[in-house]
Amino acid sequence: MAFFFGLDKIFGQSEQNTEHIKQEKGIIGKYIENDFPVIVRFINELPGKKVLDKFPLLVVVSWKYNGEKNNGMPEKKINERMIGLESLIERSLEGSNVFTHAYSRTGNNLKEFVYYGTSQKEFMDLLNKTLAKHEEYPIEINFYEDKEWVEFTKLLDDFSFTSKIPHS
Numbered sequence: 001m002a003f004f005f006g007l008d009k010i011f012g013q014s015e016q017n018t019e020h021i022k023q024e025k026g027i028i029g030k031y032i033e034n035d036f037p038v039i040v041r042f043i044n045e046l047p048g049k050k051v052l053d054k055f056p057l058l059v060v061v062s063w064k065y066n067g068e069k070n071n072g073m074p075e076k077k078i079n080e081r082m083i084g085l086e087s088l089i090e091r092s093l094e095g096s097n098v099f100t101h102a103y104s105r106t107g108n109n110l111k112e113f114v115y116y117g118t119s120q121k122e123f124m125d126l127l128n129k130t131l132a133k134h135e136e137y138p139i140e141i142n143f144y145e146d147k148e149w150v151e152f153t154k155l156l157d158d159f160s161f162t163s164k165i166p167h168s
Helices: 049-054 076-094 120-131 150-158
Strands: 019-023 026-033 036-043 057-064 099-107 110-117 139-145
Touching: 036 150, 057 076, 057 120, 076 099, 076 110, 076 120, 099 120, 099 150, 110 120, 110 150, 120 139
Parallel strands: none
Antiparallel strands: 019 026, 026 036, 036 099, 057 110, 057 139, 099 110
16 A cells, blocks of 8 residues: 555654654654645554554545645634544544544645544444534545554654554
8 A cells, every 4th residue: 555644755853854742642743745734643652452453444534625825734714624523523433442543634735534443334334423414524535454554653653653662
């Protein structure tokens, strides 16, 4: 599978290219993609083997927007809708044992909510139920097999958290 998150384009050890702000176990990272800042929120460790084995499906919910006037970032009104959508999805996942959040990214005219789960059907059923009474969102959803969590591991590598990955 191709590395479609764009994190491989500019990473290095330089503070100029990335910034990390520790918040409990979570990280807010920043990198540059096509001359635009991209902000990423994630937990800086790979889950244990039991969780990895349970969630072999990578789910990417994408929302493209025009950030031309805001350095590649969404305008306030759009960003508020994105935050609302993410909150709805997160709340629905809390009561579910079929998906877990991997990370979220915002920047370069793209917002992505990334999850690992058990099946495409279960995710779509849960999402459709969650959003049934809401107006339509301009999102695209893609599913990828990623049994080894390769894409999330790349994110951790790109932000130099490989030493924090548990080996059991």
